[in-house]
Amino acid sequence: MRLIIGRRESVSSRRWKLKTTAPMHLDAIDLKDFYASSLGAVVRRLLGARVRARWTNLQGKSLFGVGFATPYLGAFRNDACPCGALMPAELGVISWPREGKGLSVLVDETDLPLPDECADRILLVHMIEWSERTRALLRELWRVLAPNGRLLIIVPNRRGLWARVDSTPFGHGRPFSRSQITTLLKDAMFSPEDWQYALYMPPFSWRVLLKWPVFWERLGLVLWPAFSGVIMVEATKQIYAGVPVKEVRSKRRRVVPVPAGVTPSIATGETPPARRIGFARREAWTRRAWSPTR
Numbered sequence: 001m002r003l004i005i006g007r008r009e010s011v012s013s014r015r016w017k018l019k020t021t022a023p024m025h026l027d028a029i030d031l032k033d034f035y036a037s038s039l040g041a042v043v044r045r046l047l048g049a050r051v052r053a054r055w056t057n058l059q060g061k062s063l064f065g066v067g068f069a070t071p072y073l074g075a076f077r078n079d080a081c082p083c084g085a086l087m088p089a090e091l092g093v094i095s096w097p098r099e100g101k102g103l104s105v106l107v108d109e110t111d112l113p114l115p116d117e118c119a120d121r122i123l124l125v126h127m128i129e130w131s132e133r134t135r136a137l138l139r140e141l142w143r144v145l146a147p148n149g150r151l152l153i154i155v156p157n158r159r160g161l162w163a164r165v166d167s168t169p170f171g172h173g174r175p176f177s178r179s180q181i182t183t184l185l186k187d188a189m190f191s192p193e194d195w196q197y198a199l200y201m202p203p204f205s206w207r208v209l210l211k212w213p214v215f216w217e218r219l220g221l222v223l224w225p226a227f228s229g230v231i232m233v234e235a236t237k238q239i240y241a242g243v244p245v246k247e248v249r250s251k252r253r254r255v256v257p258v259p260a261g262v263t264p265s266i267a268t269g270e271t272p273p274a275r276r277i278g279f280a281r282r283e284a285w286t287r288r289a290w291s292p293t294r
Helices: 002-020 028-036 038-054 068-076 134-144 177-187 207-211 213-223 280-289
Strands: 063-067 083-090 104-107 120-124 143-157 190-198 230-237
Touching: 028 038, 028 143, 028 213, 038 068, 038 143, 038 213, 038 230, 063 134, 068 083, 068 120, 068 230, 120 134, 134 143, 134 177, 177 190, 177 230, 207 213
Parallel strands: 063 083, 063 120, 083 104, 120 143
Antiparallel strands: 143 230, 190 230
């Protein structure tokens, strides 16, 4: 009987370990299915309007989405050039767009296939909360972002209800607070410029919620502004000016003439005192050095 109990305990503990080591994020197929649902369509409309209002004119500028940003890149296809979706290997890749030339590619999050300072706008969504190499990812984005470029990050809010319900992609991974995002950005040499909160409606597919999503957004902005579903932060690069190295000039030695009949301290074998000695000791050494020999 003891052996059976011990075996049952070991099986349960093994199952618990498997659950804790399971991946905490969804793949590209799950994200695609979510945005194809009724709740996902509302989320795409609400967040897409916020992104579009922030970036009004991208004519002739380059735009890249890192993570799963395809639901929000479609509005910029006719303006931004080039426009592409960079999907990490942990999430997988889907074909985007449906018609025309493919603009999605599978990449390594810490080694993007882009030259230095080539991106005018970068949209980071469904990525930073799942990445195990967050700092390396942000440093790589710093490399490819132009000096006057903009980085827009959308992450789940730690205080919000969306981070506590796993029926949406925002309930997977680790949510962030405003102070945590600020620390990550400053460590990667980014400066947060503008903050915005979105998704105040409850994360449920109820008809009364999906019918008036704008009303719930306005109501939540007035009643519970700090408990939004996601946090949107726009950041810029920190570029420091170089300081030229000053040439160190060699100090000239001052030659003091020795009076006749006076033996200097070198002849008597005395050594000069250290720099950090008192004034009285230095004066005593000077008198002994320049006193006439007997």
